[in-house]
Amino acid sequence: MESLLLVLVPNKKFIGNKIEIASENEEENVYKFKEKKELSTNQSIWDQMKKILMFSGPATGIWVSGPLMSLIDTAIIGQGSSIELAALGPGTVLCDNMSHLFMFLSIATSNMVATSLARQEKNEVQHQISILLFVGLTCGIFMLLFTKFFGSRALTAFAGPKNVDLVPVANKYVQIRGLAWPAILVGWVAQSASLGMKDSWGPLKALAVSSVISGIGDVILCSLLGYGIAGAAWATMVSQVIAAYMMINTLTKKGYNPFAITLPSSTDLLTVFALAAPVFVKMISKVAFYALITYFATSMGTHTVAAHQVMIQIYIICAVCGEPLSQTAQSFMPELMYGINRSLTKARMLLKSLLIIGGVLGLALGILGTSVPLFFPGIFTPDKKVAEEMHKVLVPYFIALVVTLCNHCLEGTLLAGRELKFISLTFSGSFALGAILLMLVSTRGYGLTGCWWTLVAFHCGRCLLSVLRLLSPESILYSQDLSRYKLGIAEA
Incomplete structure (x- = not known):
């Protein structure tokens, strides 16, 4: 009866008051719900950001370790000889940059391990580690022989x-x-397996020890005993071997057998190839582009290539600080994208958190990384001509670094979602266009500055394409259709 009166006699004061009270209560409840939802969302983002920092903080040390060793070599060698400093340019390209060609091992390992753990298949994880260790060891032996017999020709x-x-x-x-x-390559597999298990502390301890050994070795062999560039090489080599042993030992403590190296079957190789081939295209495109810049810088004279060697080493050590963000996406996204507890809303929220951290970190590293060569070039070289060349590229250096940090977040998400065909096409296309632009600026006399502005264009183009892909309704972050995914692997 009361409900009927509310409809038939809406203007009555009593009924109107009841309606008004009901309306006010409803509005208050809606407001409280929205407020609670907003607080919950903000809290979730904050919780995610804390988890990201807890994982990526130690992981930063992992990625910084390798470039840090080369940077220590650069700083110590630069104090003694400009010729040896210039020689580090092609030398580090063949050692450090070529090692990035095998980054597919690292990415494939962490991706496969994280996906298997998301499905709670521990036996599969052991099998994947075993076959990837075999691939890593084989590739390492091949590179050892290549360096021995063809290193001089390549240089x-x-x-x-x-x-x-x-x-x-x-x-x-x-x-x-x-x-x-x-x-190195066996250690990468062991390290990436730990990262796929969401453990960044174990590998960090190994690489912290190796970095200390490398630094002490450089000081003793180069500065005190005067072995120069050879002493720096011995210190770095020994430290890398020690790091590999410690990372393998970390897997043993987790209950896995890293010495159970297994010859992969044709099916295993096909699975690894399906994931590794596009990643290989990505890495070879990036490494080839960096090498191409160093190649053009080398043709500009000793002072220019020496300046570029310093700047590219500082750039790399800052840029790899974003790699933990990519690794975070690859370790945590698979569970949210196609794991047992699948949640695309949480996956999108995770990407938002990663981009916030990436943007802030990019600005901070851009300022820090620019300040060192600007105010303290003497750390790397007493040669004023080299310092002048370094100062010419500070603006494009800063922009490239900021964009690179954001790119790591986007690329990690694409890798976690197995957007492999898109990644390979994007990188190969960007490399082709970037190489053409690099030749144009070089032949027209824009010097080292033109080369670095080309690097800015290379990163900005990929960033834009990645954003458009992830915002697409058919991307893994929005599509509910998993029919094109088999065992978590997207069909190309």
């Missing part, structure tokens, strides 16, 4: 006819560091 082709005097010095560095290739 000669890279340095060019104007810098033949650098080849013997650079080859001395390359031959010593090449002895660590098998240990």
